[in-house]
Amino acid sequence: MGRWPRRRFLGLCGAAAALPFLPRRALADIPTGKPLHGLSAFGDLKYGPDFTHFDYSSPDAPGGGTFNFSPPNWAYNQNVDTFNTLNTFVPNSDAPPRMEICFDSLMVRALDEPDALYGLVAESVTIAADRNSYEFKLRPEAKFSDGSPLTAEDVAYTYRLFKEKGHPSLLLPLREAVDFIAVEDHVFRLVFSGRQSGRTILGLAEYPIVSKAFFEKNPFDGSQLNPPLGSGPYKVGRFGAGQYIEYERRDDYWGRDLPANRGLHHFDIIRIEFYRERQAAFEAFKKGKILYREEFTSKTWATEYDFPAIKDGKVFKRTFPAELQPSLQAWALNQRRDRFKDPRVRFAIGNCFDFEWTRRNFFYGSYERSQSLFEKSDFKASGMPSAEEKAILEKFRGQIPEEAFGEAVMQPVSDGSGRDRKLLRNALALLKEAGWTRKGEWLANEKGERLTIELLVNDPVFVRVESPFVDNMRAIGIAASIRLVDSAQYQQRQMDFDFDMISMAASFTASPTREELEHYFSSIAATANGSRNLPGTSSPAIDALVDLVGSARSREELTTVMRVLDRVLRARQDWIPNWYLANHRAAYWDMFGYKERKPDYGFPVEALWWVDEGKAKAIGKG
DSSP states (O other): OOOOOOOOOTTHHHHHHHOTTOOSOSOTTSOSSSOBSEEETTSOOSSOTTOOSOTTSOTTSOOOOEEEBOOSOOOTTBOSSOOSOSOTTSSSSOBOTTGGGGOOBSEEEOTTSSSEEEESSEEEEEEOTTSSEEEEEEOTTOBOTTSOBOOHHHHHHHHHHHHHHSOHHHHGGGTTEEEEEEEETTEEEEEEOSOSOTTHHHHHTTOBOOOHHHHHHSOSSTTOOSOOOOOSSEEEEEEETTTEEEEEEOTTOTTTTSTTTTTOOOOSEEEEEOOSSHHHHHHHHHTTSSOEEEOOOHHHHHHTOOSHHHHTTSEEEEEEEOOSSOEEEEEEEOTTSGGGOSHHHHHHHHHTOOHHHHHHHTSTTOOEEOOOTTBTSTTOOOSSOOHHHHHHHHTTBTTBOGGGGSSOOOOOOOOSSSSOHHHHHHHHHHHHHTTOEEETTEEEOTTOOBOEEEEEESSHHHHHHHHHHHHHHHHTTOEEEEEEOOHHHHHHHHHTTOOSEEEEEEEOOSSOOHHHHHHHHOHHHHTSTTOSOTTOOOOHHHHHHHHHHHHOOSHHHHHHHHHHHHHHHHHHTSEEEOEEOSEEEEEEESOEEOOSSOOTTOOOHHHHOEEOHHHHHHTTOO
């Protein structure tokens, strides 16, 4: 991976002039020069310095048992279908989900607040007067799982390593971090250039800390099945590459009784098994080999949860409220390929998807149409821009689509027939305007090149659901096809941007940072293999708007800029929003205890739940 290009500021100064209420940095109201037990984007903390545990944790819950589950989400280079490395922090290869539970961080996020962090390895953090450096006082009792001390030198080494060789989700946010200093054995200083966003620190303080001694003896790449040394509540136990992995709870975990950990991490073993097909994983759940799963296939949820364990009351099927966080679920059209650079082509392709027919025939009415890149949040733009939004938009006139100045762009509503002739005629007209005309069976440009699209998928269920979409594209002359590949090839092609069209589902934090959004939308990420900027969006105006997000001082200001960003992204149609689910559809064997009200900003079942021995015995699992 090459060096990151220097940030482009074209349009930023004009945009800043449109927002006189936005300061250069957030966190401006948090005091400097004094040790703090926590940080938040806008200075509000729910828990005071003497808090004993988070409200959503369960200090009195029993420990023990094995939690064998199908992870519903994952991070870094992780893959839910297979794995060939245990280093989850590198750009390449496939690591198993939840490797991060083996590592501690300076601070940890509270799941019942939108943007608050509290000390973990760091006992406190002190902000410098110029707000360009943060000094963390480390807990001297912090240790790695081999008993060696975790020192400031390990922390400094971690950040240097990630900035040089880390996965893009770790590397990108470190661009404006210029120095990582081990001041003393238990004092670490993180220094910024002055160009960072005020909320940058909120992401960086959560970075997993690795052992300098370990990686000086072992290569930092994706070739290793030697578990990296961590300091977290779990360590890698038994595993079979590509088959299963077990994480063992550490009896000697140094941080077990810290307020940020108390009442969490109850299971002795967290086990993940890997299946190449959804149906095989579902069959394992029905037999009780897997104990918890979230269901993402509507047909299965609607028609196949009728097996004996359900009827006998041994398995529960229910929904839990979704997190109060913005979510993106959409197809990306790869603009690194010339034929997708014209927005009219992208809008035409979007017109070929009949959501209403798909919802009725494949989704059993359970999904909603996604319109926004920040669905399920206040950041979703609607109707005409507000006066505050207009003030920002006007500074970009000529740099962004005119559609951004009107009603928020919505995806077309079909007649539900499966082949809406009006929408297909609209699509064909847009393609003609973009220079694509019929030449025989297929559309071609003036050079005679066909308009081809290969939709890349990694599961047969997507072949079934998306084939009618492809058929509609073919009906108007687009040479469209679906390519089903295995999960390892899918992940590699996604990382290398080797696709025409691909889908992605992702969630953002409740108070997105500049660096978080850059990973998806910035010019910098467009050329960084492994980033989430799958369409290759490269726009100075988008870059400037992402900068403004990072400068927001209040939630109201953040909401305004995020809505503007949403308007512009939707008007560009880099992503074609498709559908989303309003809740978690969960099924589990009735052998667990948990607090009924889940936290609003996270749902790590493996950390929150525990084995209820009475329930387990009642269903023959004790």
